[in-house]
Amino acid sequence: MRNAFADELLLLAAADPRIVLLSGDIGNRLFDRFKAQFPNRFFNCGVAEANMASMAAGMAMCGLRPVTYTITPFNTTRCLEQIRDDICYHNVPVLVVGTGAGLSYASLGCTHHSCEDISFLRSIPNMTVLCPGDTWELRSLLRCAFKANGPAYMRIGKTGEPVVHANLPPLEIGKGFTMRQGDGLCILSTGNMLPTAIEVANCLQLKQVSTEVISFHTVKPLDTQLLTNLSRKFSYWVTLEEHSLIGGLGSSIAEWMIDQHIRHVRLKRFGTPDLFPHPIGSQKYLRNQYGLEAEPIVNQLLQEISHANTSSHSR
Amino acid sequence: MNLELLKKQAAEIRYKIIEMSRLGKAPHLGSSLSCTDLIVAAYAHFLRISAAEVKSPHRDRFFLSKGHAITTLYAVLAKQGFFSSELLKTFNQNGSSLPEHPTPHCVPGVEIATGSLGHGLSIGIGQALASKIQGIPYRVMVLMSDGECNEGSVWEAALFAPVHKLDNLIAIIDFNKWQATGRSEEIMKLSPLKEKWEAFGWQTYEINGNSFEEILEVFAKIPQTPGKPTAIIAHTVKGKGISFMEDDNHWHYRIPTDEELAKAKQELGLSS
Numbered sequence: 045m046r047n048a049f050a051d052e053l054l055l056l057a058a059a060d061p062r063i064v065l066l067s068g069d070i071g072n073r074l075f076d077r078f079k080a081q082f083p084n085r086f087f088n089c090g091v092a093e094a095n096m097a098s099m100a101a102g103m104a105m106c107g108l109r110p111v112t113y114t115i116t117p118f119n120t121t122r123c124l125e126q127i128r129d130d131i132c133y134h135n136v137p138v139l140v141v142g143t144g145a146g147l148s149y150a151s152l153g154c155t156h157h158s159c160e161d162i163s164f165l166r167s168i169p170n171m172t173v174l175c176p177g178d179t180w181e182l183r184s185l186l187r188c189a190f191k192a193n194g195p196a197y198m199r200i201g202k203t204g205e206p207v208v209h210a211n212l213p214p215l216e217i218g219k220g221f222t223m224r225q226g227d228g229l230c231i232l233s234t235g236n237m238l239p240t241a242i243e244v245a246n247c248l249q250l251k252q253v254s255t256e257v258i259s260f261h262t263v264k265p266l267d268t269q270l271l272t273n274l275s276r277k278f279s280y281w282v283t284l285e286e287h288s289l290i291g292g293l294g295s296s297i298a299e300w301m302i303d304q305h306i307r308h309v310r311l312k313r314f315g316t317p318d319l320f321p322h323p324i325g326s327q328k329y330l331r332n333q334y335g336l337e338a339e340p341i342v343n344q345l346l347q348e349i350s351h352a353n354t355s356s357h358s359r
Numbered sequence: 360m361n362l363e364l365l366k367k368q369a370a371e372i373r374y375k376i377i378e379m380s381r382l383g384k385a386p387h388l389g390s391s392l393s394c395t396d397l398i399v400a401a402y403a404h405f406l407r408i409s410a411a412e413v414k415s416p417h418r419d420r421f422f423l424s425k426g427h428a429i430t431t432l433y434a435v436l437a438k439q440g441f442f443s444s445e446l447l448k449t450f451n452q453n454g455s456s457l458p459e460h461p462t463p464h465c466v467p468g469v470e471i472a473t474g475s476l477g478h479g480l481s482i483g484i485g486q487a488l489a490s491k492i493q494g495i496p497y498r499v500m501v502l503m504s505d506g507e508c509n510e511g512s513v514w515e516a517a518l519f520a521p522v523h524k525l526d527n528l529i530a531i532i533d534f535n536k537w538q539a540t541g542r543s544e545e546i547m548k549l550s551p552l553k554e555k556w557e558a559f560g561w562q563t564y565e566i567n568g569n570s571f572e573e574i575l576e577v578f579a580k581i582p583q584t585p586g587k588p589t590a591i592i593a594h595t596v597k598g599k600g601i602s603f604m605e606d607d608n609h610w611h612y613r614i615p616t617d618e619e620l621a622k623a624k625q626e627l628g629l630s631s
Contacts, residue, residue, distance in 0.1 A: 064492065084492055087523075095481045095515035102485020105471075106416070108492065110485075126512070130478055134463045134471065 068114030146286025163291025177238025424479020477510025506538030568593025
C-alpha cells in the first residue's frame with residue numbers, strides 16, 4: 045500500500061501545486077521521485093510529529109494541501125492534541141496518513157501497532173476517517189480526499205497486501221462500496237480486512253450461505269443510508285476490522301443501531317481484543333491468535349448460523 | 360516614532376485588560392500585562408496588517424501562542440480598528456465572540472485558536488514555509504510565554520525552523536519569570552534561554568520587553584541575518600504597570616475588585 049500511496053500522490057501532486065508532503069523521517073527511498081520532482085514541496089520533518097502536525101495545519105490555513113506521513117501511532121496518538129486543536133478545531137484540510145494499519149507492523153511490538161486510531165480520531169469533530177481495503181481503494185480515496193475540504197485521516201497498510209479490486213473503484217467518501225451481493229448475511233469490512241472478508245464470503249458461499257460484502261472504507265462519516273437499506277435486507281451483519289472492538293467500525297455501527305432502534309439485526313463483530321498481546325509475532329501470527337483469519341471466522345459464523353437455525357426450528 | 364504616544368496607548372490597553380478581567384471575571388491578568396508593550400509595539404510599528412487587509416494573503420501574521428493572555432490582543436485589535444471597542448465589554452460572557460481563550464476566527468485579526476501551549480510556533484513555521492512555497496512575502500510573529508517553553512513541541516519547532524532558513528519567522532518569548540504555580544526557573548531549567556535559542560540556530564536577541572526603546576530597536580533589525588529565524592528573549596515583569604500586581608504571581612489567577620480597578624486607573628495616569 046505504501047508504494048501505491050507514493051505513486052498516486054506523485055500523480056496528484058503533478059496536477060495540484062497545493063499538495064505538500066511532510067514525512068516524519070520515514071519512507072526511505074519511497075519518496076525519492078516526489079523529492080526530485082517537487083523539491084520545495086517535500087519536507088522531512090524529522091522525528092518530531094507534534095511539530096509536523098501543527099506545521100501542516102499552518103500550511104493548510106494558507107491554502108496548501110499538506111499530507112503528513114509516518115507510522116500510524118506516531119502520526120496519530122503521539123500528536124493527537126495537535127490533530128485535534130490545530131487541524132480539526134480550525135477545520136483545515138490536512139490529510140494525516142498513517143502507515144502500518146492495525147497489526148501491519150505486528151512483529152515490531154505494540155509501540156508500532158495501531159488498533160485504537162479509528163476510535164481516537166473518529167471522536168474528533170470535523171474529522172473524516174478513511175480505511176482503504178487495498179491499493180486500488182487507496183488510490184481512489186486519495187483522489188477523493190483532495191477534492192474534499194476538511195481534515196482527513198487515512199490508515200494504510202505497508203507492503204504486499206492482497207489486491208481485491210481489478211481496477212480503480214469509483215469510491216466516494218462516506219459511501220460504502222458493495223463488493224458482492226448476497227441474501228443470507230452481510231459482511232461489513234473496513235481497511236485491510238477486505239481480502240479476508242472476500243475469502244470468508246467465498247467459503248460461506250461453498251456452504252450455501254449467500255454472503256454480501258461491503259467495503260466500509262469510510263468509518264466517519266458513517267454511511268447511514270446504506271445501513272438503513274441493509275437493515276431492510278439482512279438480519280445478520282458481521283463487521284470485520286483490524287482494530288480494537290472498542291471504538292472502531294463495529295462500535296460505530298452498534299451505536300447507530302442503538303440510536304435507530306434496530307432490534308431485528310444480529311450484529312457479530314470481529315476485531316482485536318482489549319489487550320497488549322504477548323508474546324508477539326508476525327501479522328499472520330497475531331491475526332491467528334485473535335481469530336481474525338478467514339477459517340476461524342467462517343467456522344464461528346457457520347456455528348452461529350446453524351445454532352440460530354436449530355433454535356428457530358425448535359420454537 | 361513617538362514613544363510617549365506608545366506609552367499612553369499601552370496605559371490605555373492595560374486599563375482595558377484589567378477592566379476585562381474584572382467584568383469577565385477571567386484570570387491571567389499578570390500574563391496579559393507582561394506582554395502588553397510587546398503587542399502594542401508589534402501592531403504599531405512592525406506588523407504589516409490592518410483591519411482592511413485582514414484576509415489578504417500578503418498580510419503579516421501575529422500568533423498569540425500564549426492564548427491565556429488574549430485580553431491584550433483583543434484590546435490591541437480593538438484599538439487598531441479590527442472590531443468595535445464596545446465588544447470588549449462582552450469578554451468572557453456567554454455567547455460572546457471574545458471568549459476566554461480565542462476560538463478559530465472569533466473576531467477579525469485573531470489568526471488562530473490557542474489555549475493549549477506549545478502550538479503557535481509550529482503553526483507559525485507552517486505559515487512561514489507556505490510563504491516561501493507560494494512565493495508570497497510576509498512575516499510571521501509568534502509570541503510565547505516562558506512557561507510555554509516547558510513544552511517539548513516548542514523545541515521540535517526550534518530545531519526545525521533554522522534548517523529551512525525561515526528568516527520571515529520571529530519568535531518572542533515573554534520571559535516574565537513566572538508560570539502558573541511558581542518561578543519558571545525553579546520548575547524547569549530554562550536558563551540560559553538566549554544561549555539555548557542561539558545554539559538551536561536562531562538569530563537571538565535579549566531585550567527589556569517592557570521598554571519601547573528596546574523593542575523598537577530590535578524590531579528594526581529584523582531580519583539581521585538572511586536565512587535565520589529570529590528569537591527575541593524579552594525580559595518582562597509579570598503584572599507590569601500596576602504596583603500591587605508587579606511580580607506577584609497571585610495575579611495569575613486573581614480577579615481585581617472595583618477598588619483595585621480604580622487604583623490601577625490612577626496608577627496608569629488615566630483620568631477617571
